[in-house]
Amino acid sequence: MELDGRTAVVTGAASGIGLALTERFLTEGMHVVMADIEQPRLEAESARIIAAGGSVTPVVCDVSDSDQVAGLRDAALAAYGSVHLLCNNAGVASGRPNHKTRPEVWDWVVGVNLLGPAYGISAFVPLMLEQGEGHVVNTASEAGLTSSPMLGSYHATKYAVVGLSESLAMELDGTPVGVSCLCPELVDTKIFEASRNAPSELGFPPPPAIPIDQIALMMDTVAMPPADLAADVVYAVRADQFWVITHQSTIVKVVARNRRLEQGRNPKFGPGA
Numbered sequence: 001m002e003l004d005g006r007t008a009v010v011t012g013a014a015s016g017i018g019l020a021l022t023e024r025f026l027t028e029g030m031h032v033v034m035a036d037i038e039q040p041r042l043e044a045e046s047a048r049i050i051a052a053g054g055s056v057t058p059v060v061c062d063v064s065d066s067d068q069v070a071g072l073r074d075a076a077l078a079a080y081g082s083v084h085l086l087c088n089n090a091g092v093a094s095g096r097p098n099h100k101t102r103p104e105v106w107d108w109v110v111g112v113n114l115l116g117p118a119y120g121i122s123a124f125v126p127l128m129l130e131q132g133e134g135h136v137v138n139t140a141s142e143a144g145l146t147s148s149p150m151l152g153s154y155h156a157t158k159y160a161v162v163g164l165s166e167s168l169a170m171e172l173d174g175t176p177v178g179v180s181c182l183c184p185e186l187v188d189t190k191i192f193e194a195s196r197n198a199p200s201e202l203g204f205p206p207p208p209a210i211p212i213d214q215i216a217l218m219m220d221t222v223a224m225p226p227a228d229l230a231a232d233v234v235y236a237v238r239a240d241q242f243w244v245i246t247h248q249s250t251i252v253k254v255v256a257r258n259r260r261l262e263q264g265r266n267p268k269f270g271p272g273a
Contacts, residue, residue: 001135001178001237004029007080009072009124011035011063011116012090014042016189017139020226021087024234026054030085033076035061037090037197063090064111069119073127082131085237086124088117088161089139089182092197098152104202106153113157114164121168128177135178135237137244138165142185146253148269169242178240182233185247188223 008025012018013034022032026049034049036042039060046058057079061072076083092112094105117138128134143151144158165181172179224246236244245251260267 001084001133001240003085003234003237006084007031007033007076007082008085008087009033009035009076009083009120010087010089011061011072011120012139014038014045017184017187017226017229018087018089019045020230021089021233022049022056023054024227024230025085026056028234031055031057031080033057033059033072033079033083035059035063035072035090037062063088063116063119064108066115066119066122069116069123073123077127083124083127084131084133085135085137086120086128087137087139087233088120089137090116091139091141093151093154095150095154097150101153102202104199108198108202109153110157113154114160117161117164121164125168125172125177129172129175132176134176135180135240136168137180137182137233137237138168139182139184140165142183142247142250142253145183145250146257147267165242178237180233180236180242180244182229182236182244183246183250184224184229184244185250186223187226187229187246189226 003025008030010018010021010032013022013032014036015038018036022034025032032055034042034046034056037060042058042060046056049056057075059072059075061068063069073083090112092109094101094109121136125134125136138161140161141158143155144162147155162181162183165179169179229246232244232246235241
């Protein structure tokens with residue numbers, strides 16, 4: 001798929017992976033519609049990019065609201081006339097035991113992580129099919145392929161995004177619209193501070209700022225620079241490659257998980273699992 005002169009829509013575009021995708025797409029000659037719920041950061045980042053000569057249009061959007069996602073589509077068409085690449089990237093996380101996760105927290109995590117991509121697909125894929133060109137990138141996670149304690153709502157939604165992406169790829173096989181499923185392990189982003197954008201009624205305290213190297217040490221992995229991940233995504237779009245796996249350790253964990261499944265063994269977490 002040719003990127004130069006085309007238009008991308010990126011959700012969660014004001015920080016982390018979404019911002020890195022935006023900046024990489026701009027270097028490829030694309031126009032980018034930057035969507036994010038965090039208005040001050042979105043305005044600051046888009047203004048910085050525009051001042052540097054980048055062709056971006058910021059749109060404040062809550063992806064858990066189907067009407068706002070439809071409005072995002074309309075804003076993109078009004079700005080650039082077409083959309084060729086959709087990155088359903090916005091995501092949030094909440095770490096706590098499953099039996100202690102409140103219903104309203106489930107609503108928040110499911111709304112952003114799962115319904116956001118679903119609404120994006122409904123809004124943009126028909127346009128791509130009509131114009132005869134397009135690609136969808138859904139940001140899932142290593143957490144959509146293997147599980148761990150304390151992240152039940154996150155795992156549930158990311159497993160769902162993997163299944164949604166696989167199903168969409170099967171449906172679009174033979175059409176000019178491609179699908180990629182991005183399953184990063186640890187990336188140097190603010191995902192662990194996602195509660196900063198949670199609805200106020202959830203009553204989350206201000207999130208602690210945890211250094212990424214401390215998180216990497218706890219997770220026994222390496223934090224990938226977002227720019228490197230964005231380069232992987234560009235390659236996948238051009239090559240019409242479905243899986244985008246950032247860490248070889250993810251494959252090792254998936255193989256171990258599938259081996260337990262084949263052998264009928266119970267789930268287990270940790271070394272030697």
